[in-house]
Amino acid sequence: MTDIISQNIGDVKKRFLQLHPVNATSGGVFSFKNGLPLIKFDIASSQMPLYMDGSSLRLSGNFTARQGAAGTTALTNTDLNFLDGFCGINQCIESVTIYSKRLNETLERINTYYRLCPSIVSGTNACKDIETRHSNYGGQHCTTPLTRPGLNCYNGFSGVSAVPAANQRGIDFSIPLYAGILNSGQDIDLSSISGQGGMVVEVLLRSDIGVIFGAQATANQASYQLANLVLTVPVYELGGVPAQQVQGQVSQFNFNSWSSMFQTLNSSDSVIAMTPGLSRVSSILMNFITASDLGNQAFNSARLGNVAETRQLRWSKNGALFPLQYRLETVAQGNNDTAKVNVNNAQSFHTYSVNADLFRNYLEGLTTDGYAKVRNCMSAYNNWSGGSTDRAQNSGRTGILPSCSDGLAMLYDRFGSGVNFQQMVWSIQLQTSATNQLEITDGVTGIAPAVAAVNIANNIDGTAATAQAVSIFYLNKNTLLLSPQGINVVR
DSSP states (O other): OOHHHHHTGGGEEEEEEEEOOTTOOTTOEEBTTTTBOEEEEEEOOBSSOEEEOGGGOEEEEEEEEEBTTTTOBOOOSSSOOBOOTTTGGGGGEEEEEEEETTTTEEEEEEESHHHHHHHHHHHHOOHHHIIIIIHHHHOOOSSGGGHHHHHTTOSSTTOOSOOOGGGOOOEEEEEOOOOTGGGSSSOEEOBTTTSOSOEEEEEEEOOHHHHSBSTTHHHHTOEEEEEEEEEEEEEEEEOHHHHHHHTTOOEEEEEEEEEEEEEEEOSSEEEEEEOOOOSOEEEEEEEEEEGGGTTOTTSOTTOOOOOSOEEEEEEEETTEEOSSSSOEEOHHHHTTTOOOBOOSOTTTOOEEOOOHHHHHHHHHHHHSSTTTTOSOOOGGGTTTSTTSEEOOTTTTOSSSSOOOOOOEEEEOOSSSSOBOOSSSOEEEEEEEOSSOEEEEOOOOTTOSSOOOOEEEEOSOOSSTTTOEEEEEEEEEEEEEEEETTEEEEEO
16 A cells, blocks of 8 residues: 555545456457457546555456367366466466556566466465465466366366366456566556556467467367456545645656566577666566477476576676676586485485575565565475476476476565666576486385386487577566656656
8 A cells, every 4th residue: 555545544445446358359258269369458547546456456257278179179187288387377378568548658568477477476375375375266286186177177176077068167267467567565546647547458368379288288279268357456545635635746656567588598508698778677587498398289388497407607797797796506516417316215206406595596586575575485396395306307398297486586686776787788607517317216226116217318408309498587676757747757
Protein backbone atom coordinates (compact mmCIF):
# COMPACT_ATOMS: atom_id res chain seq x y z
CA MET A 1 0.00 0.00 0.00
CA THR A 2 1.26 3.52 -0.82
CA ASP A 3 2.26 6.06 1.82
CA ILE A 4 -0.72 8.21 0.92
CA ILE A 5 -3.16 5.38 1.46
CA SER A 6 -1.55 4.15 4.67
CA GLN A 7 -1.69 7.61 6.18
CA ASN A 8 -5.40 8.03 5.43
CA ILE A 9 -6.71 4.53 5.93
CA GLY A 10 -10.11 5.76 7.06
CA ASP A 11 -10.77 7.31 3.66
CA VAL A 12 -9.81 4.24 1.64
CA LYS A 13 -12.19 1.73 0.12
CA LYS A 14 -10.85 -1.52 -1.30
CA ARG A 15 -12.69 -3.20 -4.13
CA PHE A 16 -11.96 -5.68 -6.90
CA LEU A 17 -12.35 -5.16 -10.62
CA GLN A 18 -13.16 -8.14 -12.81
CA LEU A 19 -12.01 -7.51 -16.38
CA HIS A 20 -12.62 -9.62 -19.46
CA PRO A 21 -10.37 -9.55 -22.53
CA VAL A 22 -11.28 -6.65 -24.80
CA ASN A 23 -10.43 -8.74 -27.89
CA ALA A 24 -12.43 -11.85 -26.93
CA THR A 25 -14.44 -13.67 -29.57
CA SER A 26 -17.99 -14.86 -29.05
CA GLY A 27 -16.72 -18.19 -27.72
CA GLY A 28 -14.23 -16.60 -25.36
CA VAL A 29 -11.52 -19.12 -26.27
CA PHE A 30 -7.89 -18.19 -26.88
CA SER A 31 -5.34 -20.53 -28.45
CA PHE A 32 -2.34 -20.46 -30.73
CA LYS A 33 -3.79 -23.30 -32.77
CA ASN A 34 -6.94 -21.34 -33.67
CA GLY A 35 -5.06 -18.14 -34.53
CA LEU A 36 -5.95 -16.10 -31.43
CA PRO A 37 -2.80 -16.04 -29.27
CA LEU A 38 -3.01 -12.43 -28.01
CA ILE A 39 -5.00 -11.68 -24.86
CA LYS A 40 -5.58 -7.99 -24.12
CA PHE A 41 -6.97 -6.42 -20.94
CA ASP A 42 -7.84 -2.75 -20.51
CA ILE A 43 -7.63 -1.33 -16.98
CA ALA A 44 -9.62 1.90 -17.14
CA SER A 45 -8.52 5.24 -15.74
CA SER A 46 -10.28 7.12 -12.97
CA GLN A 47 -11.00 10.79 -12.31
CA MET A 48 -10.51 10.24 -8.59
CA PRO A 49 -7.28 8.82 -7.08
CA LEU A 50 -7.39 5.06 -7.61
CA TYR A 51 -4.46 2.78 -6.70
CA MET A 52 -3.88 -0.75 -7.98
CA ASP A 53 -2.20 -3.45 -5.88
CA GLY A 54 -0.19 -5.15 -8.63
CA SER A 55 1.17 -7.94 -6.44
CA SER A 56 -2.38 -9.24 -5.85
CA LEU A 57 -3.46 -9.04 -9.51
CA ARG A 58 -4.50 -12.43 -10.90
CA LEU A 59 -5.14 -13.93 -14.33
CA SER A 60 -7.83 -16.59 -14.02
CA GLY A 61 -9.41 -19.00 -16.44
CA ASN A 62 -9.57 -22.59 -17.59
CA PHE A 63 -6.86 -24.63 -19.35
CA THR A 64 -7.81 -27.59 -21.53
CA ALA A 65 -5.47 -29.95 -23.38
CA ARG A 66 -6.51 -31.94 -26.45
CA GLN A 67 -5.02 -34.05 -29.23
CA GLY A 68 -5.65 -34.64 -32.93
CA ALA A 69 -5.68 -32.33 -35.94
CA ALA A 70 -9.05 -30.86 -34.95
CA GLY A 71 -8.03 -30.44 -31.30
CA THR A 72 -11.19 -32.13 -30.01
CA THR A 73 -9.98 -35.54 -28.79
CA ALA A 74 -9.18 -36.13 -25.14
CA LEU A 75 -5.67 -37.00 -24.03
CA THR A 76 -5.20 -40.40 -22.44
CA ASN A 77 -3.69 -41.25 -19.08
CA THR A 78 -1.04 -43.50 -20.62
CA ASP A 79 0.53 -41.21 -23.21
CA LEU A 80 3.56 -39.14 -22.23
CA ASN A 81 2.33 -35.54 -22.37
CA PHE A 82 3.54 -33.03 -19.80
CA LEU A 83 3.69 -29.44 -18.59
CA ASP A 84 6.76 -28.17 -16.78
CA GLY A 85 6.22 -28.65 -13.05
CA PHE A 86 7.59 -25.25 -12.04
CA CYS A 87 5.79 -23.36 -14.83
CA GLY A 88 2.42 -25.06 -14.92
CA ILE A 89 -0.02 -22.81 -16.78
CA ASN A 90 2.70 -20.16 -17.12
CA GLN A 91 4.30 -22.35 -19.78
CA CYS A 92 1.56 -21.10 -22.13
CA ILE A 93 2.87 -17.51 -21.99
CA GLU A 94 5.46 -16.26 -24.49
CA SER A 95 5.52 -12.63 -23.37
CA VAL A 96 3.83 -10.14 -21.03
CA THR A 97 3.57 -6.45 -21.97
CA ILE A 98 2.30 -3.64 -19.73
CA TYR A 99 1.97 -0.05 -20.84
CA SER A 100 0.50 3.21 -19.57
CA LYS A 101 -2.55 4.57 -21.39
CA ARG A 102 -1.80 8.14 -20.40
CA LEU A 103 1.86 7.93 -21.39
CA ASN A 104 1.09 5.71 -24.40
CA GLU A 105 4.41 3.97 -23.80
CA THR A 106 5.46 0.47 -22.88
CA LEU A 107 6.51 0.28 -19.23
CA GLU A 108 7.63 -3.36 -19.30
CA ARG A 109 7.85 -6.17 -21.84
CA ILE A 110 9.07 -9.59 -20.75
CA ASN A 111 9.97 -11.86 -23.64
CA THR A 112 10.50 -15.60 -23.08
CA TYR A 113 8.34 -15.26 -19.98
CA TYR A 114 8.16 -19.06 -19.74
CA ARG A 115 11.92 -19.11 -19.01
CA LEU A 116 11.71 -16.51 -16.24
CA CYS A 117 8.83 -18.16 -14.35
CA PRO A 118 10.49 -21.47 -13.41
CA SER A 119 13.46 -19.62 -11.89
CA ILE A 120 11.22 -17.39 -9.77
CA VAL A 121 8.91 -20.22 -8.68
CA SER A 122 11.66 -22.74 -7.86
CA GLY A 123 13.92 -20.12 -6.29
CA THR A 124 11.32 -18.73 -3.88
CA ASN A 125 9.14 -21.76 -3.06
CA ALA A 126 9.68 -25.13 -1.43
CA CYS A 127 8.13 -28.37 -2.65
CA LYS A 128 5.25 -28.12 -0.15
CA ASP A 129 4.50 -24.60 -1.39
CA ILE A 130 4.29 -25.84 -4.96
CA GLU A 131 2.26 -28.93 -4.12
CA THR A 132 -0.32 -26.87 -2.21
CA ARG A 133 -1.07 -23.31 -3.24
CA HIS A 134 0.80 -23.34 -6.57
CA SER A 135 -0.71 -26.67 -7.51
CA ASN A 136 -4.19 -25.38 -6.78
CA TYR A 137 -3.99 -22.05 -8.57
CA GLY A 138 -1.31 -22.62 -11.24
CA GLY A 139 -1.32 -26.29 -12.22
CA GLN A 140 2.26 -26.69 -10.91
CA HIS A 141 3.82 -29.76 -9.35
CA CYS A 142 7.23 -30.81 -8.10
CA THR A 143 6.40 -34.50 -8.10
CA THR A 144 6.14 -35.71 -11.64
CA PRO A 145 3.39 -38.36 -11.24
CA LEU A 146 0.85 -35.59 -10.72
CA THR A 147 1.69 -33.67 -13.88
CA ARG A 148 0.17 -36.10 -16.30
CA PRO A 149 -3.28 -36.55 -14.72
CA GLY A 150 -3.47 -32.79 -14.26
CA LEU A 151 -2.69 -32.21 -17.92
CA ASN A 152 -5.14 -34.89 -18.95
CA CYS A 153 -7.85 -32.99 -17.13
CA TYR A 154 -8.90 -35.73 -14.74
CA ASN A 155 -11.56 -34.95 -12.23
CA GLY A 156 -9.19 -36.38 -9.62
CA PHE A 157 -5.67 -37.69 -9.36
CA SER A 158 -6.72 -41.21 -8.38
CA GLY A 159 -8.46 -42.20 -11.61
CA VAL A 160 -6.96 -44.90 -13.77
CA SER A 161 -9.04 -44.36 -16.89
CA ALA A 162 -9.39 -41.33 -19.06
CA VAL A 163 -12.35 -39.03 -18.69
CA PRO A 164 -14.24 -38.51 -21.97
CA ALA A 165 -13.49 -35.18 -23.61
CA ALA A 166 -17.06 -34.04 -23.19
CA ASN A 167 -16.82 -34.55 -19.42
CA GLN A 168 -13.40 -33.06 -18.82
CA ARG A 169 -13.43 -29.86 -16.84
CA GLY A 170 -9.84 -28.89 -17.61
CA ILE A 171 -7.61 -27.10 -15.14
CA ASP A 172 -9.01 -24.01 -13.44
CA PHE A 173 -6.23 -21.55 -12.66
CA SER A 174 -5.66 -18.19 -11.01
CA ILE A 175 -2.05 -17.16 -11.47
CA PRO A 176 -0.06 -14.04 -10.57
CA LEU A 177 1.95 -12.23 -13.22
CA TYR A 178 5.65 -12.03 -12.33
CA ALA A 179 6.17 -8.66 -13.98
CA GLY A 180 8.57 -6.35 -12.19
CA ILE A 181 6.20 -3.37 -12.26
CA LEU A 182 3.45 -5.37 -10.54
CA ASN A 183 5.74 -6.57 -7.76
CA SER A 184 7.72 -3.43 -6.95
CA GLY A 185 6.19 -2.84 -3.53
CA GLN A 186 4.38 0.34 -4.56
CA ASP A 187 0.76 0.65 -5.62
CA ILE A 188 0.06 2.00 -9.10
CA ASP A 189 -1.94 5.22 -9.48
CA LEU A 190 -4.53 4.73 -12.23
CA SER A 191 -5.98 8.26 -12.17
CA SER A 192 -6.09 10.33 -15.34
CA ILE A 193 -4.89 13.50 -13.60
CA SER A 194 -1.84 12.47 -11.62
CA GLY A 195 -1.37 8.81 -12.48
CA GLN A 196 -1.05 6.32 -15.33
CA GLY A 197 -4.45 7.13 -16.81
CA GLY A 198 -5.22 3.43 -16.83
CA MET A 199 -3.08 0.54 -18.08
CA VAL A 200 -3.12 -2.16 -20.71
CA VAL A 201 -1.93 -5.72 -20.02
CA GLU A 202 -1.16 -7.96 -22.99
CA VAL A 203 -0.38 -11.68 -22.77
CA LEU A 204 0.97 -13.44 -25.86
CA LEU A 205 0.51 -17.22 -25.94
CA ARG A 206 3.10 -19.74 -27.10
CA SER A 207 2.72 -22.34 -29.80
CA ASP A 208 1.42 -25.80 -28.88
CA ILE A 209 4.86 -27.25 -29.62
CA GLY A 210 6.42 -25.09 -26.92
CA VAL A 211 3.82 -25.86 -24.25
CA ILE A 212 2.79 -29.52 -24.17
CA PHE A 213 5.82 -31.79 -24.50
CA GLY A 214 6.66 -35.46 -24.17
CA ALA A 215 7.48 -38.61 -26.12
CA GLN A 216 3.95 -38.84 -27.59
CA ALA A 217 3.16 -35.12 -27.85
CA THR A 218 4.12 -34.70 -31.51
CA ALA A 219 2.39 -37.88 -32.67
CA ASN A 220 -0.69 -36.92 -30.67
CA GLN A 221 -0.68 -33.41 -32.16
CA ALA A 222 -1.16 -32.20 -28.59
CA SER A 223 -2.66 -28.72 -28.25
CA TYR A 224 -4.22 -26.49 -25.62
CA GLN A 225 -6.71 -23.67 -25.23
CA LEU A 226 -7.59 -21.10 -22.58
CA ALA A 227 -11.16 -20.09 -21.85
CA ASN A 228 -13.21 -18.00 -19.40
CA LEU A 229 -10.32 -15.59 -18.92
CA VAL A 230 -10.65 -12.87 -16.30
CA LEU A 231 -8.16 -10.36 -14.91
CA THR A 232 -8.91 -9.66 -11.25
CA VAL A 233 -7.56 -6.26 -10.23
CA PRO A 234 -7.56 -5.15 -6.56
CA VAL A 235 -7.81 -1.36 -6.23
CA TYR A 236 -7.90 1.18 -3.40
CA GLU A 237 -10.23 4.14 -3.91
CA LEU A 238 -9.19 7.31 -2.11
CA GLY A 239 -11.94 9.77 -1.25
CA GLY A 240 -12.78 12.80 0.84
CA VAL A 241 -10.19 15.33 1.90
CA PRO A 242 -7.21 13.03 1.19
CA ALA A 243 -8.31 12.71 -2.43
CA GLN A 244 -8.44 16.48 -2.78
CA GLN A 245 -4.96 16.72 -1.27
CA VAL A 246 -3.26 14.39 -3.76
CA GLN A 247 -5.03 15.64 -6.89
CA GLY A 248 -2.80 17.92 -8.84
CA GLN A 249 0.34 16.97 -6.93
CA VAL A 250 3.59 15.81 -8.47
CA SER A 251 4.20 12.22 -7.42
CA GLN A 252 6.95 9.67 -7.97
CA PHE A 253 6.41 6.05 -8.88
CA ASN A 254 9.36 3.67 -8.57
CA PHE A 255 9.14 0.29 -10.21
CA ASN A 256 11.24 -2.61 -11.49
CA SER A 257 11.12 -4.10 -14.95
CA TRP A 258 12.51 -7.27 -16.49
CA SER A 259 14.32 -7.13 -19.84
CA SER A 260 15.32 -10.33 -21.59
CA MET A 261 18.07 -11.32 -24.00
CA PHE A 262 19.29 -14.57 -25.50
CA GLN A 263 22.72 -16.08 -26.14
CA THR A 264 24.29 -19.45 -26.95
CA LEU A 265 27.29 -21.20 -25.37
CA ASN A 266 29.28 -23.44 -27.72
CA SER A 267 32.54 -24.10 -25.89
CA SER A 268 33.89 -25.01 -22.48
CA ASP A 269 35.41 -21.52 -22.12
CA SER A 270 32.77 -19.03 -23.21
CA VAL A 271 32.29 -15.30 -22.82
CA ILE A 272 28.91 -13.61 -23.03
CA ALA A 273 29.24 -9.88 -23.58
CA MET A 274 26.58 -7.30 -24.42
CA THR A 275 25.51 -3.75 -23.75
CA PRO A 276 22.07 -3.94 -22.11
CA GLY A 277 21.31 -0.24 -22.65
CA LEU A 278 19.97 0.04 -19.09
CA SER A 279 21.17 2.61 -16.56
CA ARG A 280 19.87 1.22 -13.25
CA VAL A 281 20.40 -2.54 -13.20
CA SER A 282 19.83 -4.15 -9.80
CA SER A 283 20.34 -7.84 -10.70
CA ILE A 284 21.00 -10.16 -13.62
CA LEU A 285 19.55 -13.67 -13.88
CA MET A 286 20.48 -16.47 -16.30
CA ASN A 287 19.20 -19.98 -16.83
CA PHE A 288 20.23 -22.68 -19.29
CA ILE A 289 18.85 -25.38 -21.53
CA THR A 290 20.29 -27.59 -24.25
CA ALA A 291 19.72 -25.45 -27.36
CA SER A 292 18.45 -28.33 -29.50
CA ASP A 293 15.57 -28.88 -27.04
CA LEU A 294 13.99 -25.55 -28.02
CA GLY A 295 11.41 -26.12 -30.73
CA ASN A 296 11.45 -29.88 -30.14
CA GLN A 297 8.11 -31.00 -28.72
CA ALA A 298 9.63 -34.17 -27.29
CA PHE A 299 11.51 -32.11 -24.70
CA ASN A 300 10.69 -29.53 -22.04
CA SER A 301 11.50 -26.02 -23.34
CA ALA A 302 10.96 -24.51 -19.86
CA ARG A 303 13.47 -26.82 -18.19
CA LEU A 304 16.15 -25.28 -15.98
CA GLY A 305 19.13 -27.22 -17.22
CA ASN A 306 22.59 -27.86 -15.87
CA VAL A 307 25.41 -26.16 -17.78
CA ALA A 308 27.99 -28.93 -17.68
CA GLU A 309 30.59 -29.13 -14.89
CA THR A 310 31.24 -25.51 -13.90
CA ARG A 311 34.86 -24.78 -12.95
CA GLN A 312 35.01 -21.01 -12.63
CA LEU A 313 32.98 -17.89 -13.25
CA ARG A 314 33.95 -14.23 -13.81
CA TRP A 315 31.49 -11.31 -13.69
CA SER A 316 32.79 -8.14 -15.39
CA LYS A 317 31.90 -4.57 -16.32
CA ASN A 318 33.83 -3.05 -19.23
CA GLY A 319 36.37 -5.86 -18.91
CA ALA A 320 37.09 -5.33 -15.19
CA LEU A 321 35.92 -7.72 -12.48
CA PHE A 322 32.63 -6.40 -11.07
CA PRO A 323 30.85 -6.55 -8.66
CA LEU A 324 32.96 -9.41 -7.27
CA GLN A 325 36.65 -8.56 -7.28
CA TYR A 326 37.58 -12.20 -7.71
CA ARG A 327 36.75 -15.30 -9.75
CA LEU A 328 34.29 -17.81 -8.38
CA GLU A 329 35.84 -21.27 -8.38
CA THR A 330 34.19 -24.60 -7.66
CA VAL A 331 35.48 -27.78 -6.13
CA ALA A 332 35.67 -29.18 -9.65
CA GLN A 333 38.42 -26.65 -10.40
CA GLY A 334 40.33 -27.56 -7.25
CA ASN A 335 40.08 -31.29 -7.90
CA ASN A 336 40.93 -30.95 -11.58
CA ASP A 337 37.56 -32.44 -12.53
CA THR A 338 38.13 -35.67 -10.62
CA ALA A 339 34.80 -37.47 -10.23
CA LYS A 340 33.44 -37.78 -6.71
CA VAL A 341 31.28 -40.90 -6.52
CA ASN A 342 28.79 -41.15 -3.66
CA VAL A 343 29.54 -44.60 -2.37
CA ASN A 344 27.25 -44.41 0.64
CA ASN A 345 23.94 -43.83 -1.10
CA ALA A 346 22.97 -46.52 -3.56
CA GLN A 347 19.91 -44.50 -4.60
CA SER A 348 21.66 -41.32 -5.71
CA PHE A 349 23.43 -42.56 -8.84
CA HIS A 350 25.25 -39.25 -9.15
CA THR A 351 28.70 -37.83 -8.72
CA TYR A 352 29.31 -34.80 -6.53
CA SER A 353 30.80 -31.38 -7.09
CA VAL A 354 30.09 -28.48 -4.74
CA ASN A 355 28.85 -25.24 -6.32
CA ALA A 356 27.47 -23.67 -3.15
CA ASP A 357 28.82 -20.16 -3.78
CA LEU A 358 27.33 -20.07 -7.27
CA PHE A 359 23.95 -21.10 -5.96
CA ARG A 360 24.06 -18.57 -3.10
CA ASN A 361 24.62 -15.72 -5.58
CA TYR A 362 21.85 -17.14 -7.74
CA LEU A 363 19.30 -16.92 -4.93
CA GLU A 364 20.47 -13.44 -3.90
CA GLY A 365 20.12 -12.13 -7.44
CA LEU A 366 16.75 -13.77 -7.83
CA THR A 367 15.22 -12.23 -4.72
CA THR A 368 17.12 -8.90 -4.96
CA ASP A 369 17.40 -8.48 -1.20
CA GLY A 370 20.57 -10.25 -0.25
CA TYR A 371 19.07 -13.60 0.61
CA ALA A 372 16.82 -12.17 3.33
CA LYS A 373 13.61 -13.46 1.77
CA VAL A 374 14.93 -16.83 0.63
CA ARG A 375 13.09 -18.79 3.27
CA ASN A 376 11.93 -21.46 0.83
CA CYS A 377 13.46 -22.74 -2.40
CA MET A 378 13.65 -25.87 -4.49
CA SER A 379 17.39 -26.36 -4.19
CA ALA A 380 16.79 -29.89 -2.97
CA TYR A 381 15.37 -30.68 -6.39
CA ASN A 382 18.70 -30.24 -8.13
CA ASN A 383 18.46 -34.01 -8.37
CA TRP A 384 18.76 -34.63 -4.67
CA SER A 385 21.20 -32.01 -3.45
CA GLY A 386 20.83 -28.37 -4.43
CA GLY A 387 23.91 -26.71 -5.83
CA SER A 388 26.05 -29.75 -5.06
CA THR A 389 25.24 -32.41 -7.60
CA ASP A 390 26.85 -33.05 -10.93
CA ARG A 391 24.06 -33.91 -13.36
CA ALA A 392 23.81 -34.75 -17.02
CA GLN A 393 22.93 -31.72 -19.15
CA ASN A 394 19.75 -33.36 -20.38
CA SER A 395 18.42 -34.27 -16.94
CA GLY A 396 14.64 -33.89 -16.71
CA ARG A 397 14.16 -33.03 -20.37
CA THR A 398 11.48 -35.68 -21.06
CA GLY A 399 9.15 -34.87 -18.15
CA ILE A 400 9.36 -38.41 -16.75
CA LEU A 401 11.80 -37.27 -14.06
CA PRO A 402 11.70 -33.89 -12.28
CA SER A 403 13.73 -30.99 -13.59
CA CYS A 404 16.27 -29.16 -11.45
CA SER A 405 16.21 -25.59 -10.13
CA ASP A 406 19.54 -24.34 -11.45
CA GLY A 407 20.80 -21.04 -12.78
CA LEU A 408 23.27 -18.20 -12.36
CA ALA A 409 22.58 -14.71 -11.04
CA MET A 410 24.22 -11.72 -9.45
CA LEU A 411 22.80 -9.02 -7.19
CA TYR A 412 24.37 -5.70 -8.21
CA ASP A 413 22.51 -3.21 -6.06
CA ARG A 414 20.30 -4.08 -3.13
CA PHE A 415 19.16 -0.68 -1.91
CA GLY A 416 20.60 1.99 -4.22
CA SER A 417 19.76 3.30 -7.66
CA GLY A 418 21.24 0.41 -9.63
CA VAL A 419 24.34 0.02 -11.80
CA ASN A 420 24.75 1.84 -15.10
CA PHE A 421 25.11 -0.47 -18.11
CA GLN A 422 23.62 1.96 -20.59
CA GLN A 423 26.90 2.43 -22.45
CA MET A 424 28.88 -0.17 -20.53
CA VAL A 425 29.64 -3.73 -21.53
CA TRP A 426 28.34 -6.39 -19.21
CA SER A 427 30.11 -9.71 -19.56
CA ILE A 428 30.48 -13.07 -17.94
CA GLN A 429 33.16 -15.70 -18.53
CA LEU A 430 32.02 -19.23 -17.82
CA GLN A 431 34.58 -22.00 -17.81
CA THR A 432 33.36 -25.57 -17.69
CA SER A 433 35.12 -28.88 -17.98
CA ALA A 434 35.91 -29.80 -21.58
CA THR A 435 36.43 -33.47 -20.82
CA ASN A 436 34.24 -34.26 -17.83
CA GLN A 437 32.46 -37.57 -17.80
CA LEU A 438 29.54 -37.97 -15.43
CA GLU A 439 29.96 -41.35 -13.76
CA ILE A 440 26.68 -42.97 -12.80
CA THR A 441 26.91 -46.00 -10.52
CA ASP A 442 25.52 -47.39 -7.29
CA GLY A 443 29.05 -47.39 -5.92
CA VAL A 444 28.26 -50.33 -3.65
CA THR A 445 29.02 -53.93 -4.56
CA GLY A 446 26.70 -56.70 -3.58
CA ILE A 447 23.54 -54.58 -3.73
CA ALA A 448 21.01 -55.79 -6.24
CA PRO A 449 20.42 -54.87 -8.92
CA ALA A 450 24.07 -54.57 -9.77
CA VAL A 451 24.66 -51.43 -11.82
CA ALA A 452 27.91 -50.97 -13.65
CA ALA A 453 29.55 -47.58 -13.79
CA VAL A 454 28.53 -45.64 -16.88
CA ASN A 455 30.22 -42.48 -18.13
CA ILE A 456 27.99 -39.85 -19.73
CA ALA A 457 29.46 -36.84 -21.49
CA ASN A 458 28.68 -33.75 -19.44
CA ASN A 459 30.54 -30.99 -21.21
CA ILE A 460 30.22 -28.35 -23.91
CA ASP A 461 32.36 -29.68 -26.72
CA GLY A 462 31.43 -27.40 -29.63
CA THR A 463 28.82 -29.74 -31.11
CA ALA A 464 25.14 -28.97 -31.57
CA ALA A 465 24.27 -31.73 -29.13
CA THR A 466 25.90 -29.93 -26.19
CA ALA A 467 25.39 -26.25 -27.11
CA GLN A 468 23.55 -24.37 -24.35
CA ALA A 469 20.85 -21.74 -24.89
CA VAL A 470 21.11 -18.99 -22.27
CA SER A 471 18.13 -16.86 -21.28
CA ILE A 472 19.34 -13.61 -19.67
CA PHE A 473 17.04 -11.36 -17.63
CA TYR A 474 17.99 -7.89 -16.43
CA LEU A 475 16.04 -6.39 -13.53
CA ASN A 476 16.18 -2.62 -13.96
CA LYS A 477 14.96 0.17 -11.68
CA ASN A 478 12.74 2.87 -13.19
CA THR A 479 11.08 6.05 -11.99
CA LEU A 480 7.98 7.83 -13.25
CA LEU A 481 7.48 11.49 -12.31
CA LEU A 482 3.72 12.06 -12.48
CA SER A 483 1.92 15.40 -12.58
CA PRO A 484 -1.15 16.97 -14.22
CA GLN A 485 1.21 18.34 -16.86
CA GLY A 486 2.52 14.95 -17.94
CA ILE A 487 4.77 12.00 -17.20
CA ASN A 488 8.55 11.87 -17.24
CA VAL A 489 10.24 8.44 -17.39
CA VAL A 490 13.69 7.80 -15.90
CA ARG A 491 15.05 4.35 -16.78
